[in-house]
Amino acid sequence: MVNTASGFRGTRVGVTEGTGLKNQSDDFPGDRLPRMRVSYWCAKGHETRPVFIKLPEDQVPLVWDCRRCGATASRDGQEAALDEAVEEGFKSHLEYVKERRSDQDAEDVLAGALERLRARGVLADQLPGDP
Structure with a gap:
């Protein structure tokens, strides 16, 4: 099937x-x-x-x-x-995500995630390269 x-x-x-x-010896009696x-x-x-x-x-x-x-x-x-x-x-997972979200949506989601991490103290207030 x-x-x-x-x-x-x-x-x-x-x-x-x-x-x-693979799990039988070379002198396997069957055909x-x-x-x-x-x-x-x-x-x-x-x-x-x-x-x-x-x-x-x-x-x-x-x-x-x-x-x-x-x-x-x-x-x-x-x-x-x-x-x-x-x-x-x-299609990869990233290609499906790019179909659903614009670049601006991705920036907004990333900014929100960074803000939540900073609020919990997990992430420093400024990362190298942040404006």
């Missing part, structure tokens, strides 16, 4: 093609399951190569999350380029 909300889909962390179970690597490319050209248990072609996911930038990556790279134009992509 593929969970689209997780970056750890398809295999457990640390598994590479041809490796056995090792065949694995395959699948390449995905995002719109920025990053390649992601997750490892899957050998699956029929129609069961291999068409898209995957890029491990470098978090954007949607596809098997041919073309679909990811189209999706990138539609979606804004990953």
Whole structure:
């Protein structure tokens, strides 16, 4: 089952093609399951190569999350380029804050926080560089 909300889909962390179970000795009596690597490319050209248990072609996911930038990556790279134009992509917390507040709002919040710290005696009345 593929969970689209997780970056750890398809295999457990640390598994590479041809490796056995990490918590078992090399003389493990069972058969090792065949694995395959699948390449995905995002719109920025990053390649992601997750490892899957050998699956029929129609069961291999068409898209995957890029491990470098978090954007949607596809098997041919073309679909990811189209999706990138539609979606804004990953945003940091600071980018979301800047969307909600103007520079003046940020200055007011900072001034209020400094005033409260000074009133409690946690911060000196004048900091280097204060007017």
